[in-house]
Amino acid sequence: MASTSVCAATTGKSPNMLKGIRLVGNKSSQCSFSIESILGLDKKRDCTLALKPYRPWLEPSISTEEDASNTCLHIPILSYENPFFHAVNQAMPGERIVQNEKYCSATERLSYKREMSWYRGRRPRTAFSRSQIEMLETVFRVNSYPGIDIREELAHKLDLDEDRIQIWFQNRRAKLKRSHRESQFLMAKNTFSTNLQE
């Protein structure tokens, strides 16, 4: 791979992304969004720099119609051939800032979301194996806050990235807390109905 192109077609990370490309067209050879183009080293594309980066918190909290027409989500203004199609849209945190519900229906937005999700740039979901989960759970029972050394050890033993271990423990703690809250709630409800019967 000589080029430093960053797009799905050349990195070929997940089948999802390839599917996405087929969906948009069969232009995988034209895909050319690269770090160089971000850095502006790719001089012939400088014109695209007019697009402003996605900074939700710099926007006014209640957007006017003019603002709405200016937001990144007001598509389709960017084509796939445009390198900034990837840069700007890639990691938009969903519809939280969608003020243009008046312009497109919920189903339209949903199908749009479906089509677009392939380039949103989320890491493909890791599917842990049975044995990996077992080991993680066993360690979790003893220590729900493994430090860097245990995380690295697990990562090595389970052939996973340390970051996946970290995230797994974060989600696992959240799950435990959730279930704890739920059981607390059930206990409270139980006590309540028992008190009523007396």
Add this chain to the structure above:
Amino acid sequence: MASTSVCAATTGKSPNMLKGIRLVGNKSSQCSFSIESILGLDKKRDCTLALKPYRPWLEPSISTEEDASNTCLHIPILSYENPFFHAVNQAMPGERIVQNEKYCSATERLSYKREMSWYRGRRPRTAFSRSQIEMLETVFRVNSYPGIDIREELAHKLDLDEDRIQIWFQNRRAKLKRSHRESQFLMAKNTFSTNLQE
């Protein structure tokens, strides 16, 4: 490295950790906390399983004296030789749950914290180079929410882990928001004093 020991002495990840070991004693050869011992495969240490895992949210919010004497932070009950010294204490999120302030002074706790930080298991702080920061900043200017592919690309180009990139962008966004809030505040203050002068 034949053993799967997880402690700083054998993994030798950072000079900090080695310092910590020297601080506690010169027992680096005895260090033997391993995934096996967590999993209970190390039968001869099973007795240590009496120690309960650290689950702050399962504890009552206001602890009694009995509870306090039972918490992990009520040291020194664990010696370095005890494998669970590492497991249980490793990633305690600091003093947030310290209810035993009545038992040890602030300075005592501080020096304790100093001594103990080496095994808390935090990843050693990454020192980004000038050029790495430059590239990250340049990309950030265009896209503050890089997706997985750009993050991987950057990781490869800058010889960093992808999750360091992720964390860097999270912290960078927080910084931008902070500075934005500050400038908003200054502007408001300015407007206020100008209005007073009129």
Add this chain to the structure above:
DNA sequence: TTGTAATCTAATAAT
């Protein structure tokens, strides 16, 4: 649909 991996923010700890 559900469960859970991945992402984000905000606050905070630690260096």
Add this chain to the structure above:
DNA sequence: ATTATTAGATTACT
């Protein structure tokens, strides 16, 4: 200063 971790909410994939 700024990197690393956490909780908690949310998104989105299998």
